[in-house]
Amino acid sequence: MFNFAFNSFYEAIYxxxxxxxxxxxxxxxxxxxxxxxxxxxxxxxxIKEKLDEFN
Amino acid sequence: MEILKVEFLKLRKKTRIWLGPILVFWLIMIAYPLTVELLQDKLQIGFFSVLWIAILISMMLATEDIFTEDYNDGSLEQTIIQESSFSTNIGLKVFIYWFLTGIPVSILSFIFSFGTTQNFGLSLSIFPLALISSYIFLNLFVLGNSLSLNKGSVLGAIVTMPIALPVLIVLGKSITALQFDINFEGFILLLLGSLSIIIVLVPIVVSYIIRAHLE
Amino acid sequence: MTDNSLITAKTISYKINENKLFHNLSFELGEGCALLIKGKNGSGKSTLLRIILGITVPTKGNIYKAASIQICYLGHKNALKSYLTMRDNIDLMQLKNHKELNYYLDLLSLKKHLDVTVSSLSFGQQKKLALLRVFLNTSKLLILDEPFVGLDDATHEQLTNFLSNELIMGKGLIFTSHIPCEIKADSLVLIN
Amino acid sequence: MIKKFIHQFASPKTFLLQVDKFYGLIFFTSLCIYIFSIIWGLLFTPEDFVQGNSFRIMYLHVPASFLSQSLYIAMAVSSATYLIWRVKLAAYFVIAIAPIGAMTTFIALVSGSIWGIPTWGTWWQWDARITSTLILFIMYLGLISLHNSFSNYEKADKLLSWLVIVGAVNIPIIKKSVDWWTTLHQSASITLTNKPSIDPVMLYPLIGTIIGFFGLIICLILISSKNQIFIREKNKSWVKDYV
Known part of the structure; x- marks a missing residue:
């Protein structure tokens, strides 16, 4: 089930x-x-910053 | 029935509201042949598509001002305060607009399709299709316009156009049915059925929406 | 709620976009009584009138109206069609009291403008035209938003007299006004 | 009684506190599931006979197209809740979900058309599913623009809710009619609905991506509703205390 489907990294990209x-x-x-x-x-x-300014 | 009198009184002076859409329909139907090289059989290929879209657009324009003016000058508030049923009023108002735009547009569609196809029977069947579909479109765009009440009609059009698409599909299908002479009455009945549902539901929903606007 | 009350408001509150306009407001209006709503600009006078009318729904609380009560309302917006003549506009108002129409047209000196389009009338004349709704009302309750704005002295007095008369006849009146007037009315002050 | 219950339960404050409690958990779990299943699906499943390697787009496309409609249904349910019981939180949800729904629909559309290039040889086909997804996308955009054009939030909420409900009634009609429309024009196009029964080896990662994507979208909805709550209730004292 967890077999890498490609032969090489390049193939996986291609x-x-x-x-x-x-x-x-x-x-x-x-x-x-x-x-x-x-x-x-x-x-x-x-918004939090704005509320902080008010407080 | 007071509303009928009132609306006619207003529309007598506001000719652009109902004459405008008719003229736009007319112009689109004239513009179409100009985009095609003038060979009769070529003209017929796309004719009905253009016809339905022209009806759609003219109905969209017809609803442009249906509530805006009353909203801006305060008449809507006065109507709501009166005890008489608001949704019935809206239904009647839509009917008047259809009477002034939908019926002329349908007659024009009959004339244009006869001119293009030279087939009297076919064009005569276009007439009821145009009548019913214009009423459905008008109702849908009234719904859209009530949503975007004073924000311009483009927003309302964007919002309700997807809802109108199934009707276009049915119209397209019914043309095929007409040409091959299969079960055309079924399509008319289907449209009539949806119209009867829409006629009842749209004024109710619109009345709620307008109330929300006035709040 | 007493028997002859036209409008009863019970603990109504209203807020718009989380701005509280008023909170737990209660009052009652009986026949022949007038209520003047006072307050600064933006304190929610017009909103309160619209809540009483039932156009706006209060955030909390309820408004009880006498059964099948007819209301005559005049707001900021005149509900006039500027592209129609005065005569057509009077038709649009669907007045039920036609007998006195001529009398009031004379009184407000509007008669000679009957066939003029409303857009070419002055502000005061438009206001007077809109006031025909009030003068010729057949309702039990009058709700007026700033009715005295834009009126000349003569019309101001006529309206005051008319409204005082209506009160004697047992009608109810709720109005806002920042122009002083001689109508005997309880006042309700809105403070934010 | 229901009304009272909902109002107590669905107060923005309780919602916000609950969100803060569970947000991190949901986010990291679903992110892990999603990344794991994507890697599994893209690199560790065998190649498909018919479509070759391009079938791997399925792991990205199916979750999005699956959610694009579910989100609209969620909006419709929230709208009904708002209109019937006047629950404010429901109204916040409606407008919070709309952009996210538009995003998933957009992903579904774009990934679908890219998938179409190697499989159908064309990136666009007037197929029933694609067309109705496109219509759905436009509907989402319409909803957002409607809400944006009103400055009075409560009015905007109400109008939006009505439109969402009207649209929800129409979605099945649109789908049915579009299906009906395509049957005449093209009978033999490849549809994704009736694909041959899928191999479990391919199915498990698909389930994983669906769950993971669903979780991520839930997280997005949570923070976007949090944003809405802040915007709407910034004047309330509890918000100030909260911050």
Whole structure:
């Protein structure tokens, strides 16, 4: 079940020509998740700072 | 029935509200052949798609000002305070708008399809389709416009266009049904059925939405 | 709640975007009584009127109205159609009291402008036209938001007399005004 | 009684305290599950016969497309809760979920079309699923722009809730009609719905990615609702104490 599906690291990247599709999708997914997490954390931080100023 | 009198009184002076959409429909139907090289059979290929989209757009424009003016000058508040049923009023108002825009547009669609296809029977069947679909579109865009009441009609259009897409699909299918002469009445009944649901539900939802606006 | 009360408010509170406008407000209005709502700008006078009307829902509390009560309301917005003539606008108001229409048109000296579009009337004249709703009302309760703004002295006096008369006839009146007037009224002051 | 119960249980304050308690736990568990299953799926599963290595996009695409509609349903439930019981927290959820729903729908769309290039030979096809996902994406954007155009939050919440409910009624209709539409135009296109029964070796990592992605999205919803609570209730004393 946990056998490495490729013979070499280069093959894992290349994936018989399909690598570009797989990895680009991965990058898009991770990037959008990352952006959303950082944006929300940043917004919360900003509001907290503002509230701190009031106090 | 007071509302009918009131609305006609207003629309008598506001010709752009109901004449505008009709003219836009007309212009789109004139613009379409200009984009195609003038060969009759080429014209017919996309004709009905353009027809349905033109109806969609003209109905979108017809609802542009349906509540905005009354909202801005305070008439809506006066209507709400009066005890008579608000949602019935909205339903009647939509009917008037349909009467002034939907019916002329449907007649025009009949004329244009006869001019393009030279097929009287087919064009005659387009007429009820146009009547029903224009009423459905009008109701949906009224819903959208009530949501974006004083924020311009574009927002309302964006928001309700997805809801109108199934109707376009049914219209497209019914043209195929017409051309191959299979179960066209079924499509008319389907549209009528959805219209009868929409006619009841939309005014109720819109009345709640407008109340939320006035709060 | 007494028998002849037109409006009863029980512990109503209202806040908008977490700004508290008023808290636990209670009052009662009987027949022939007037209530003047006072307060600074932005203290929620108009909002309170709209809550009484039932347009705005209070955050907490309830408003009880006498059964099947008719309300005549005049707000900041005149509910006039600027592109129609005065005559058409009067038609739009759907007044039920036609007998006295001529009398009040004379009294407010509006008669000669009947076929003029509202947009070309002055602010005061538009206000007077809107006041026809009040003068020709058939309601039991009048709710007026700043009715005296923009009126000349004569009209001010006519409106005061009219409203005092209505009170004697046993109607209810709730209004806001920062212009002093001689209507005998209890006042309710809104403090933030 | 239900109303009272919900109001007590769903106060923003209790919610915020609970979020702080469990957020870290949920976040790290789901992040670990997600990364583990992604690596498993992308590198340690055997190649697919038909599609070759491009089937691995499934591990990224399926969780997103799975959630794109579930999030809309969650919004509809929250909207109904708000309109019926006037629970404010529900209204916060609705607008908190909307951008995240748009994001997952966007991921589903983009990954779907990239997947389409090696499998179908085209990045776009007017297939029923893709079209209805695109419509859903536009609906999400419409919801967000509607909410943004009103400065009075309560009004915006109410209007948004009505629109979400109307849209929720329409989603099945749109799906059905789009299905119906495609049956005539193209009968033999590859649809992802009726794929041959999936091998367990490929299925387990898929389940893992779905769970992990779901957890991450939950975390996103939690912090975005936290953000909403701060925006709306910043004048309340408890928020100041909390900070």
């Amino acid at each position: 994936m018989n020509g399909h690598g570009i599709y797989v990895w680009s999708v991965l990058i898009i997914v991770l990037f959008s998740l990352l952006v959303f997490f950082t944006v929300y954390q940043y917004k919360i931080k900003k």
